[in-house]
Amino acid sequence: MKESMPSALAFILLFLNISLLNGQSPPGKPEIYKCRSPDKETFTCWWNPGTDGGLPTNYSLTYSKEGEKTTHECPDYETSGPNSCFFSKQYTSIWKIYVITVIATNQMGSSASDPLYVDVTYIVEPEPPRNLTLEVKQLKDKKTYLWIKWSPPTITDVKTGWFTMEYEIRLKSEEADEWEVHFTGQQTHFKVFDLYPGQKYIVQTRCKPDHGYWSRWGQENSIEIPNDFTLKNTTMWIIVAVLSAVICLIMVWAVALKGYSMMTCIFPPVPGPKIKGFDTHLLEKGKSEELLTALGCQDFPPTSDSEDLLVEFLEVDDNEDVQLMPSHSKEYPGQGVKPTHLDPDNDSGHGSYDSHSLLSEKCEEPQVYPPAFHIPEILEKPENPEANIPPTQDARSSTPYFHADVSKWSTWPLLPSQHMTRSPYHSIADVCKLAGGPVDTLASFLDKAGKNVLKFSKTLETEEEKVAEQEKKKSFHSETKQNTSWPLLQKNAPIVYAKPPDYVEIHKVNKDGVLSLFPKQKENDQVEKPGVPETSKEYTKVSGVMDDNILVLVPDSRAENTALFAESAKKVPPSLEQNQSAKDLASFAATSNNCRLQLGRLDYLDPTCFTHSFH
């Protein structure tokens, strides 16, 4: 027996040696090294296989749950890769301890690993966050920052509160070595300030459940911080400044070129004060006749047969307020007879003296005309600095009278007594006095100049015309009272007045500045002179213009009378009848039916009133 023991032993040793030499042995002990649950609803365990002993080895995982006696095998060896076991939802219970063991089996034998006590609750390790987005943003004060956003991993249930995640980010610039880590709590966004512009930054995130392990770092994302935003703004501002400078230069240049015209366009010159109907230029020139014409004193001095003229043209009542026939200076320009030197605003210079009826007194032969003064002239006359103008002088060379020395007026020779006695002369002065202070000198002037007017007109007209005129005047005068004032004229005038404003066509303006008018139309005309031959061409000379668009014309033997326009075309008193004698010039106080007109500071009486009374 002793001999068999050592032989048995030898055989065993031999057998072992042989097996060892073959390299086959039972498998080594496997080891479960990791079990993880990504969502607290499933989990996976991985093991390390031990040595396989040179033989193909089978691994099996067995587990048992806390409180259960039975042992189960791994339901899924594939899903999680080799040497793993995946427990799906139905096999996973939390708040229970799993006892897991892996057994390696091969031909030679098997070996089992140490059991692992696992509670799924505490082995949670989620996937990293996803959808990492990077954006460079700006605050209102131009501060730039990096805006990082991400989402929790897909499989974790954060919405119901089953999972509560906490996050962490880390970033570094490309060149840097170390990461800058920031814990962000449970929020899924983060702002990073004070990054270097122009550099590229890399960002990563990871997450961790409230009771669990940190996930691995997620996908890298990088972004380049642009250079200052303000640079772009600066460029824009430079462009804006340059453009506005160019525009300013263009505007300045344009203004420089056309500055004056623009200024006048923007700021029109302020008109100076003027007496309506009064042309200061006339005064300067010292032409009495023109001035008087401008004032409305027609036919001053009366050219011939002053009495007749006087009667025809003017009746001034001593007692009553004198009616002035305001003439409408506008008619002058309207008729196109505007003198060349006309002021831009003629009208303002014309006052109430612009009444040719006033001036159309019959005057004595004018002896001297201190101021040159063309009766038939229209209101505005060309300037003529001459103080004295011989009767034959062109009326255009009238000068504004008011500049003339008052003494001049006074030196004007008085008209012959016959004229003087004639009330109109006096009345004119009276009228002028009534009208106002500045009129005083004018009044005296008018007084004296009345004759001159008449005379002058007379001289200007052709002799025959004048004669006829005088005749007419005489006849007219004979019919009328001496003391009739302008209303007398008005009386004649009514004939013309009987209808709304009459218009007479201007035939022409001669070189003297005399306005020659066509006679009035027959059908409308009430002023027609009986027996006056109708000719196609008839001329009337305008002796003056009154304020309200009334032209006072020199009576023409052949021509019709007057173009008289009533500015406001008041109805002519129907009582005005055609009067033969009214062919002569008449002026209308057309602006109102009131007996009294107030124009400026002068009182005017509506001749129509007097007409009535006269009749």
Added chain:
Amino acid sequence: MNSHGSDRKAGTLLLLVVSNLLFCRNVHPLPICPGGNCQMPLQELFDRVIMLSHYVYLLSADMFIELDKQYAQDHEFIAKAISDCPTSSLATPEGKEEAQQVPPEVLLNLILSLVHSWNDPLFQLVTEVDGIHEASDAIISRAKEIGEQNKRLLEGIEKILGQAYPAAKGNEFYSVWSQFPSLQGVDEESRDLAIYNKIRCLRRDSHKVDNYLKLLRCRIVHNNNC
């Protein structure tokens, strides 16, 4: 002069007062309690309670880790130690789906019972552990802290119940902590095993409480859209 000055001052003061009154007429003092109801909003309550529960969990987890260091390699010990937790008699939901199917007020009452049932064992633990283990100090301090926080936790949960589900208040499930006999006079190993199990169960129950509360918060306050 002085009287005049003082008069002016008085007048200015009066003017200021009157203007203040006029200006302040339309100023309504900010109410301490919005809507006149001096109650903390539910979200705020939940947030506070969850902070407490989380803290308690962290404490118990630390406690376990400390203890586990000693027995990590001793699988047999662990195998022997694991036994039923006493609170397993409480029918707590064992998964997400189960928890979501339980009505909120029932779950809240369960939580109340769970927390409540740990008061005595915690007290016991403090006396049992003292001087026994190496990590006894760490364990004892944490055990005491958990005991403190649990009281606050109970108050908070009761408040939530009273505010959100006042009808369900008082329906606590009372569990009997019968399985933890006094460890006096027990051999060391048994005592250690018992302590290990206790701490393991404590960690689990505090985690349950925390998770249930978080589920409830997202369900009640945020409508399952946390």
